[in-house]
Amino acid sequence: MSAVAKPMNNDAILKVEHLSMRFGGLMAINDLSFEVRRGEITALIGPNGAGKTTVFNCITGFYKPTMGMISMHQEGGKSFYLERMADFEVTRDAKVARTFQNIRLFSGLTLLENLLVAQHNALMKASGYTVLGLLGFKSYKDASKEATEKARYWLEKASLIDRADDPAGDLPYGAQRRLEIARAMCTGPELLCLDEPAAGLNPRESQELNKLLRSIRADNGTSLLLIEHDMSVVMEISDHVVVLEYGQKISDGDPAHVKNDPRVIAAYLGVDDDEVETVRHEVEEGAN
Amino acid sequence: MATVTNPSAASTGSLTAKALREATFTAVMTFLMFALFIGLKTDQNMRNELILVPRWGMLAILVVIAFVGRFAMVAWLQPWRTASKAAKSAAPTVDEDAGFVKRNFSKLAILALVLYPPIILWIFGVQGSLKYIDNFGIQILIYVMLAWGLNIVVGLAGLLDLGYVAFYAVGAYSYALLSINFGFSFWILLPLAGILSAFWGIILGFPVLRLKGDYLAIVTLAFGEIIRLVLINWQDVTKGTFGISGIPKITLFGIPFDASPNGFAKMFHLAPSSAYYKVFLFYLILLLCLLTAFVTIRLRRLPIGRAWEALREDEIACRSLGINTVTTKLTAFAIGAMFGGFAGSFFAARQGFVSPESFVFLESAVILSMVVLGGMGSLTGIAIAAIAMVGGTELLREMDFLKHVFGPDFTPELYRMLIFGLAMVFMMLVRPRGFVGTREPTAFLFERKAVSGAFTKEGHG
Ligand SMILES: Nc1ncnc2c1ncn2[C@@H]1O[C@H](COP(=O)(O)OP(=O)(O)OP(=O)(O)O)[C@@H](O)[C@H]1O
Ligand SMILES: [Mg+2]
Numbered sequence: 056m057s058a059v060a061k062p063m064n065n066d067a068i069l070k071v072e073h074l075s076m077r078f079g080g081l082m083a084i085n086d087l088s089f090e091v092r093r094g095e096i097t098a099l100i101g102p103n104g105a106g107k108t109t110v111f112n113c114i115t116g117f118y119k120p121t122m123g124m125i126s127m128h129q130e131g132g133k134s135f136y137l138e139r140m141a142d143f144e145v146t147r148d149a150k151v152a153r154t155f156q157n158i159r160l161f162s163g164l165t166l167l168e169n170l171l172v173a174q175h176n177a178l179m180k181a182s183g184y185t186v187l188g189l190l191g192f193k194s195y196k197d198a199s200k201e202a203t204e205k206a207r208y209w210l211e212k213a214s215l216i217d218r219a220d221d222p223a224g225d226l227p228y229g230a231q232r233r234l235e236i237a238r239a240m241c242t243g244p245e246l247l248c249l250d251e252p253a254a255g256l257n258p259r260e261s262q263e264l265n266k267l268l269r270s271i272r273a274d275n276g277t278s279l280l281l282i283e284h285d286m287s288v289v290m291e292i293s294d295h296v297v298v299l300e301y302g303q304k305i306s307d308g309d310p311a312h313v314k315n316d317p318r319v320i321a322a323y324l325g326v327d328d329d330e331v332e333t334v335r336h337e338v339e340e341g342a343n
Numbered sequence: 344m345a346t347v348t349n350p351s352a353a354s355t356g357s358l359t360a361k362a363l364r365e366a367t368f369t370a371v372m373t374f375l376m377f378a379l380f381i382g383l384k385t386d387q388n389m390r391n392e393l394i395l396v397p398r399w400g401m402l403a404i405l406v407v408i409a410f411v412g413r414f415a416m417v418a419w420l421q422p423w424r425t426a427s428k429a430a431k432s433a434a435p436t437v438d439e440d441a442g443f444v445k446r447n448f449s450k451l452a453i454l455a456l457v458l459y460p461p462i463i464l465w466i467f468g469v470q471g472s473l474k475y476i477d478n479f480g481i482q483i484l485i486y487v488m489l490a491w492g493l494n495i496v497v498g499l500a501g502l503l504d505l506g507y508v509a510f511y512a513v514g515a516y517s518y519a520l521l522s523i524n525f526g527f528s529f530w531i532l533l534p535l536a537g538i539l540s541a542f543w544g545i546i547l548g549f550p551v552l553r554l555k556g557d558y559l560a561i562v563t564l565a566f567g568e569i570i571r572l573v574l575i576n577w578q579d580v581t582k583g584t585f586g587i588s589g590i591p592k593i594t595l596f597g598i599p600f601d602a603s604p605n606g607f608a609k610m611f612h613l614a615p616s617s618a619y620y621k622v623f624l625f626y627l628i629l630l631l632c633l634l635t636a637f638v639t640i641r642l643r644r645l646p647i648g649r650a651w652e653a654l655r656e657d658e659i660a661c662r663s664l665g666i667n668t669v670t671t672k673l674t675a676f677a678i679g680a681m682f683g684g685f686a687g688s689f690f691a692a693r694q695g696f697v698s699p700e701s702f703v704f705l706e707s708a709v710i711l712s713m714v715v716l717g718g719m720g721s722l723t724g725i726a727i728a729a730i731a732m733v734g735g736t737e738l739l740r741e742m743d744f745l746k747h748v749f750g751p752d753f754t755p756e757l758y759r760m761l762i763f764g765l766a767m768v769f770m771m772l773v774r775p776r777g778f779v780g781t782r783e784p785t786a787f788l789f790e791r792k793a794v795s796g797a798f799t800k801e802g803h804g
Contacts, residue, residue, distance in 0.1 A: 115663065117659075117662075117663075142662045142663065143661075143662045143663075143664075143665050143666055143667050143668065144665075145665075146662075146663060146664060146665035147665035147667075152663070152664075153663050155659075155660070155663070159657050159659060159660040159663070160656075160657070160660070161652070161653045161656035161657055161660065162656060162657075162798045162799075162800065163652070163655075163656050163782060163794055163798045163799030163800055164649075164652060164653065164656060164784070164794075165784045165786075165787070165792075165794065167784075167786055167787065167788050168649060168652075168784060168785060168786060171646075171649060171786060172646075172649050172650060172653040172661070172664060172666070173664045174646075175646050175649070175650055175664060175665065175666045176665050176666070178645075178646035179646045179647070182645050182646055182647075185642070185645055185646075185647045185674075189638070189641055189642070189645065191641075195645070199786075203786065203788070206788075207788060210788075216788075219787075219788040219789060220784065220787045220788060220789055220790055220791070220792050221792065222794045222795070222798040222799075223798075224797075224798035225798060238664070239663075239664075242664055242665055
């Protein structure tokens with residue numbers, strides 16, 4: 056298989072190298088390189104239109120990058136070049152799951168059904184690619200029961216168990232976000248990519264979300280890559296922050312480092328490049 | 344005790360007063376507006392002079408209509424509409440209160456269908472039953488099967504297919520040609536016709552399924568026409584517009600339905616009649632319908648069926664969950680086409696004659712409207728729609744008394760499309776989600792709750 060790469064650095068679960076994405080005349084991402092380390096929560100931040108969602112779309116196979124390499128290194132030692140794989144293969148084989156900035160649930164299916172659809176590939180195998188399932192074989196019934204249990208586990212974890220049999224479209228906004236995360240987790244990913252999971256949440260929901268994300272990392276050993284606008288969320292839960300502006304990386308490091316990086320402050324406050332030096336002085340003075 | 348005013352009585356009184364006021368106002372406005380237009384008519388008299396002809400009667404009628412209409416609207420229609428709207432929004436998830444009939448609806452329906460031929464035979468006698476079993480029974484069941492087959496593609500997977508009749512044609516011609524040229528029996532050709540149709544479904548699917556929405560609809564429409572044109576023009580094989588006749592009948596495990604000594608009537612010491620064949624065909628198509636329903640219900644609970652419905656809801660989300668949407672769409676197309684093929688081969692065997700005439704676009708449109716009218720995805724709703732539409736057509740044929748009203752040249756079935764159209768517009772206004780607008784979930788943790796149609800999507804490709 057051409058999509059399988061040699062296992063490289065054990066520490067990095069995802070490596071993005073020299074990634075570029077061009078839309079006509081617009082360089083949405085320009086020569087971006089960064090790493091997501093195993094077992095960590097990595098945040099990708101940047102102002103509106105910086106190209107964060109585009110990076111996600113390249114990682115998860117929805118866009119084919121103009122240039123660059125994205126490699127995924129699984130725990131078992133298997134590695135994949137994601138830019139060569141179709142979008143559904145990225146989830147199925149490379150075990151990278153994602154959520155969307157504008158929530159994409161199956162609104163007419165119940166919560167339970169949403170989580171069962173996420174276990175499609177495992178259930179498909181158990182149903183003998185439909186044939187055995189159609190004939191009512193027991194192996195499918197067992198697998199189906201197991202899948203329901205897994206769904207129940209995630210519904211409980213996302214505190215959605217009371218609404219298990221309601222249509223997903225009937226949930227309030229914050230619950231829909233949690234359901235989308237639970238659904239992504241049901242695919243059994245090693246890396247979970249979340250596109251602005253805290254957008255539109257109230258402070259209480261935001262706290263619940265942080266708890267859920269921490270427990271996903273602690274209990275399930277899943278590494279996380281998340282896009283976030285809310286700096287307080289980023290500072291609170293992430294181990295590592297990558298900052299993007301106009302498709303280029305302007306900072307990379309732990310939250311404290313990034314928070315004090317004058318280029319980041321400039322980007323967020325909207326200061327011109329030649330003023331960065333002034334800002335740097337101000338920051339240094341403030342630190343003293 | 345203090346006097347208690349009845350609020351509802353008070354509001355009814357004020358409502359009537361309000362209605363009266365508004366109606367009077369409307370009537371005055373109507374009078375003023377139409378007094379010169381309708382009340383007075385300019386005309387010429389015998390001497391070519393311009394004269395005014397007063398038409399106070401007509402004006403009065405208009406004013407009365409406006410008065411009554413406004414009164415009815417304010418006093419009855421508006422409260423009723425707001426009440427029904429409030430009732431609807433109060434209960435977004437439909438809760439089933441289980442009556443006996445409702446709970447066992449499908450079992451009762453099957454029982455009624457099984458008992459249908461003997462009851463008809465008993466009421467109308469052997470010859471009189473022909474019309475009811477053939478025109479009403481078999482005809483409707485063929486359409487039920489076709490609509491259930493299309494339901495997999497349109498109702499579950501959300502792929503708008505306007506050329507479904509092509510697969511019906513493939514099934515019918517497969518049976519006609521293979522049974523005449525090779526003498527295969529129906530029982531071999533039935534699965535074969537299904538497989539061939541499914542095969543054509545995949546052939547069509549490969550290039551087409553990357554398209555979405557309108558584009559998919561147009562290409563499937565074109566495919567349906569191509570198949571029909573091939574049937575017309577490939578004269579060496581299909582005999583073109585003349586069609587293929589003399590298609591062998593179906594035998595009951597080797598027992599033929601004819602007047603020969605080892606035929607069905609002789610064997611059971613019955614008077615020879617074609618009615619027995621029709622009854623046999625009725626049970627056969629009933630079995631095929633039940634098979635379709637059984638497979639559809641089973642498939643919905645399997646991962647593939649859930650993936651179809653998820654595909655209808657959101658294709659991109661499906662791909663993000665690792666579902667190969669191309670093969671998922673292809674299986675929906677192939678399985679839908681397979682049932683079309685089964686129905687086609689049954690149709691050929693029942694008619695004994697097939698021609699391209701039977702597979703025009705109108706058929707696709709009729710089958711599709713059954714799926715839409717019935718409520719996408721609901722087997723019960725679709726069956727009701729098929730009964731209403733096919734049964735309605737047959738009923739129109741029966742309405743000879745209309746000839747006495749509209750004159751001897753009046754053929755009611757020519758108005759079929761007009762009536763369908765009106766019924767369709769009316770249905771879509773009253774129940775935009777079809778007869779059965781709710782969706783049965785395929786799995787549940789605590790209790791099975793029907794999903795209101797407000798949340799389900801129709802699909803975009
Ligand atoms: N499919 C596309 N075709 C053309 N341009 C695109 C496409 N997708 C994104 N872009 C452009 O690329 C740039 C980056 O967009 P992107 O959605 O990645 O930003 P973002 O960082 O996610 O912003 P936000 O914080 O608003 O979500 C924008 O200028 C956008 O208009
Ligand atoms: Mg974005």
